[in-house]
Amino acid sequence: MAEAAVAAGGRGARAGRPLLPAVAWRNLWRNGRRTWLTAGGIAFTVFLIVFSMSFQRGAYVQMIDNATALLSGHLQIQNRHYVEDKRVEQTVADVSRLVNRLEGQPGVESVAPRVEAFALVSAGERAFGAQVLGVDPERERRTVRFFDRVAEGRMIEGMTDAVVGEVLASNLGIGVGGEIVLLGTGKEGGVAALALDVVGVFRTGIPDLDRAMVAAPLAMVRDAFGLGDEAHTLVVRSAEVTESARLERQLDDWLPAPLIARNWDEVMPDIRQGIEIDRIGGYFVYGLIAIVVIFSVVNSFIMTVFERTREFGMLRAIGMRPGRIVLMVQIEAAFVWVLGAAIGLALALPIVLWLQVYGFYLGDEVASMVESMYVPARLHTRMTPVALGLAPAVMLVGTQIAALIPSLKIRRLQPVTALRAEE
Amino acid sequence: MVLPLKLLFQLSVRNIFRHKRRNGMLLAAIVVAVGAVVCTSSLIRGFQYDMADAAVANLTGHVKILAPGYLDDPNIGKSFELAETWRPDVADEELAGWAARVRVPAVIMSERGTRGVQFVGIDPAQEHISFIGSVAVEGEHLADASDGRILVGRALAEQLETGAGRRLVIITQGHDGLNRESGFRIAGLYDAEGTGLEKMFVFTGVDTLQKMVGADVYTEISIRLRRDPVLFQLKASLVEFFTGLDVLNWQELEPQAAAMFVFADSAFFIWYFIMMGALVFGLVNTLVTSVMERVRELGMLRALGMRSRGVVAQVVLESSVLMLIGVAIGIATGWLAVLSMGDGIDLTQWAEGIEAFGMRGKLVPVPLADDIVLIGLMSVVLGVVASLYPALRIVRIKPLEALRR
Numbered sequence: 001m002a003e004a005a006v007a008a009g010g011r012g013a014r015a016g017r018p019l020l021p022a023v024a025w026r027n028l029w030r031n032g033r034r035t036w037l038t039a040g041g042i043a044f045t046v047f048l049i050v051f052s053m054s055f056q057r058g059a060y061v062q063m064i065d066n067a068t069a070l071l072s073g074h075l076q077i078q079n080r081h082y083v084e085d086k087r088v089e090q091t092v093a094d095v096s097r098l099v100n101r102l103e104g105q106p107g108v109e110s111v112a113p114r115v116e117a118f119a120l121v122s123a124g125e126r127a128f129g130a131q132v133l134g135v136d137p138e139r140e141r142r143t144v145r146f147f148d149r150v151a152e153g154r155m156i157e158g159m160t161d162a163v164v165g166e167v168l169a170s171n172l173g174i175g176v177g178g179e180i181v182l183l184g185t186g187k188e189g190g191v192a193a194l195a196l197d198v199v200g201v202f203r204t205g206i207p208d209l210d211r212a213m214v215a216a217p218l219a220m221v222r223d224a225f226g227l228g229d230e231a232h233t234l235v236v237r238s239a240e241v242t243e244s245a246r247l248e249r250q251l252d253d254w255l256p257a258p259l260i261a262r263n264w265d266e267v268m269p270d271i272r273q274g275i276e277i278d279r280i281g282g283y284f285v286y287g288l289i290a291i292v293v294i295f296s297v298v299n300s301f302i303m304t305v306f307e308r309t310r311e312f313g314m315l316r317a318i319g320m321r322p323g324r325i326v327l328m329v330q331i332e333a334a335f336v337w338v339l340g341a342a343i344g345l346a347l348a349l350p351i352v353l354w355l356q357v358y359g360f361y362l363g364d365e366v367a368s369m370v371e372s373m374y375v376p377a378r379l380h381t382r383m384t385p386v387a388l389g390l391a392p393a394v395m396l397v398g399t400q401i402a403a404l405i406p407s408l409k410i411r412r413l414q415p416v417t418a419l420r421a422e423e
Numbered sequence: 424m425v426l427p428l429k430l431l432f433q434l435s436v437r438n439i440f441r442h443k444r445r446n447g448m449l450l451a452a453i454v455v456a457v458g459a460v461v462c463t464s465s466l467i468r469g470f471q472y473d474m475a476d477a478a479v480a481n482l483t484g485h486v487k488i489l490a491p492g493y494l495d496d497p498n499i500g501k502s503f504e505l506a507e508t509w510r511p512d513v514a515d516e517e518l519a520g521w522a523a524r525v526r527v528p529a530v531i532m533s534e535r536g537t538r539g540v541q542f543v544g545i546d547p548a549q550e551h552i553s554f555i556g557s558v559a560v561e562g563e564h565l566a567d568a569s570d571g572r573i574l575v576g577r578a579l580a581e582q583l584e585t586g587a588g589r590r591l592v593i594i595t596q597g598h599d600g601l602n603r604e605s606g607f608r609i610a611g612l613y614d615a616e617g618t619g620l621e622k623m624f625v626f627t628g629v630d631t632l633q634k635m636v637g638a639d640v641y642t643e644i645s646i647r648l649r650r651d652p653v654l655f656q657l658k659a660s661l662v663e664f665f666t667g668l669d670v671l672n673w674q675e676l677e678p679q680a681a682a683m684f685v686f687a688d689s690a691f692f693i694w695y696f697i698m699m700g701a702l703v704f705g706l707v708n709t710l711v712t713s714v715m716e717r718v719r720e721l722g723m724l725r726a727l728g729m730r731s732r733g734v735v736a737q738v739v740l741e742s743s744v745l746m747l748i749g750v751a752i753g754i755a756t757g758w759l760a761v762l763s764m765g766d767g768i769d770l771t772q773w774a775e776g777i778e779a780f781g782m783r784g785k786l787v788p789v790p791l792a793d794d795i796v797l798i799g800l801m802s803v804v805l806g807v808v809a810s811l812y813p814a815l816r817i818v819r820i821k822p823l824e825a826l827r828r
Contacts, residue, residue, distance in 0.1 A: 033711060034712065044700060045701065048701075086582075120539075125596060125601060126498070126596060127530060129540070170495060170496060269775050270778065273773035273776025273777070276773060277776055285463075288463075288698070289698065292452050292698065293701050295448055296448075296705020296709075299448040299708065302444055303445055303708075303712045366686065368678065368682060369682045372679075406444075
């Protein structure tokens with residue numbers, strides 16, 4: 001067998017091909033079943049990890065997109081003191097000028113100023129506490145998708161219009177056409193009162209919003225709470241959510257003293273943490289799968305090297321340096337990896353790309369389970385260089401180490417004893 | 424020639440020891456796979472039980488009795504009267520406890536701020552079944568059902584800039600439909616590990632709240648059991664007793680948690696089969712090699728009269744023995760990993776992120792004997808199935824052919 005391999009290598013060399021890779025390639029097919037099983041393990045790992053990582057990446061992107069697009073925007077600009085302690089007097093001053101200047105900043109798509117206050121919302125005899133947002137509907141529409149969630153009725157248009165959360169509306173026993181009264185504490189400590197007509201009811205799937213939020217025109221809320229050209233939050237949309245961290249730094253340098261820019265991951269730490277912990281959990285699982293498969297690759301090479309003790313002894317006897325033999329085994333491992341990774345990717349890519357375009361439906365149960373984390377019911381995978389490359393890279397390193405473990409023995413091989421080894 | 428089992432067993436074990444390095448490596452793969460499954464499955468169980476426990480402890484209980492329509496429109500109008508002498512019709516050893524409460528939406532105000540909350544009247548003696556019975560309290564806990572003070576969550580107190588001993592004003596709707604306003608002194612601040620519960624619930628004595636709303640009624644009875652199985656039987660007896668009221672179990676009250684509970688069950692199996700899928704390539708690979716290099720030896724045995732069945736038995740036994748050893752060490756390793764986690768993995772760093780999944784700050788592994796036995800059994804079955812392919816391959820080679828190799 002060994003002679004055949006060497007002869008074959010010789011022919012390969014004459015045909016102008018490098019000798020070692022040609023021999024290594026032929027060696028693989030001396031035990032095709034083993035090669036396929038080893039490559040199968042690698043393919044299984046690559047397929048599984050590429051698929052799940054694209055799946056995770058897709059979910060993250062959509063989570064972040066949904067969460068930022070719903071209400072809180074890519075970035076928020078607030079008074080530093082308001083971040084620490086949400087008091088009605090800790091505002092951003094001179095809002096109209098600031099908004100105009102902000103929109104001139106590179107990377108800023110649109111800005112929406114908001115007044116935020118807490119008030120007692122009552123309808124007839126019933127009263128509930130809720131967050132009141134004073135909004136500029138025109139600007140909000142360009143910045144977030146919140147008003148798409150108005151399930152019943154319409155958006156705010158007139159000065160006395162208000163939209164309320166679905167659960168709050170039902171708790172108050174009102175619907176579109178109802179009247180509500182807001183009572184709160186104004187900037188100077190006086191009573192802030194506001195009577196509004198409910199023109200719409202929104203449903204976001206986020207319990208806090210549906211249960212306890214009212215949106216009304218910015219001017220009306222400012223008036224009621226004794227605020228001038230002020231706001232608590234300027235919501236900023238950047239061209240891409242992936243750009244927002246860079247934009248945050250840029251704006252932070254640019255903004256005057258008490259104002260700071262906060263990226264979405266500071267505004268919604270739960271989303272960032274949810275993603276982080278899912279990512280850590282994912283790597284843990286992938287690591288375990290890769291370890292189990294790499295063990296079996298080691299095993300496969302232990303068997304290969306063991307069976308070929310005599311052959312290697314002879315190669316040594318006819319003058320091949322041990323380094324060359326080790327190199328040959330490493331090349332064999334590389335070929336097995338190429339096969340496995342290629343099969344794994346060939347299986348994963350069509351599925352991942354298909355799902356990236358068409359997505360797949362999670363099912364009602366799972367969808368309701370993850371709704372509050374902003375995960376959409378129809379998930380699209382997302383192919384990224386990391387998702388695509390990580391598993392093959394890890395398996396390449398793994399197979400190379402796996403092959404090296406038994407082949408180190410070759411260096412210590414005594415040609416004479418090796419030739420006497422049982423076949 | 425029919426070989427006795429003992430001899431077959433001996434042959435298998437010796438064959439395993441013929442190749443220590445190779446089988447050692449295979450064993451290592453089995454140990455990692457089984458150990459990882461044991462360890463992670465107990466984490467999955469830990470998550471599952473913690474979540475269900477949190478859902479049940481979150482004033483839900485296993486079964487809850489409510490006035491019809493209360494869930495859609497929670498107000499004191501949706502309430503019911505309860506006889507002083509009523510007890511749930513459950514044997515004492517099955518019943519963890521029960522509590523009758525008044526729970527109404529309210530607005531709470533300090534001189535610094537206003538918030539919307541759920542105002543809950545409780546009998547502290549009954550609340551060992553819910554989270555409020557076991558939380559740490561800064562200041563004092565409520566003394567009894569007629570305590571006129573309130574217990575406020577730490578996070579809410581921070582928002583309202585208030586503390587134990589201070590006064591707050593609470594507004595809620597009375598039984599007659601008119602709003603009532605009343606001042607309360609804070610007995611203490613409770614610490615629910617930073618969860619949203621702290622901002623959601625304010626507690627007082629149930630008698631106090633009944634006086635405030637002006638009616639001797641309850642809005643809910645919550646019942647907690649020691650184990651789930653009596654649930655359905657209990658629910659049936661309650662439905663009969665409380666005609667006209669809604670009797671709901673925790674899965675109906677917390678559908679999100681219930682869905683997650685079911686999902687965790689399948690996560691366990693998905694994870695197991697992925698891990699074993701990764702293992703099976705290496706397992707078959709090793710078995711095929713070990714059988715094929717013994718073609719001559721097995722051919723000789725068959726030429727001497729050993730039946731094909733014996734050959735198959737020998738290979739299957741060899742694989743099973745390997746698997747058994749691997750499973751035993753794997754379970755021990757997984758168990759050690761579980762022990763090394765001690766009283767859980769600290770996840771408070773991600774507290775806000777995991778709350779959406781109904782989890783609390785700590786992930787405590789819960790190794791279940793049933794799961795571990797199942798993992799062991801399924802793995803040995805897998806070992807048998809994986810060995811069938813090489814075993815059947817070898818008996819297809821005729822003894823004469825085998826001897827010539």
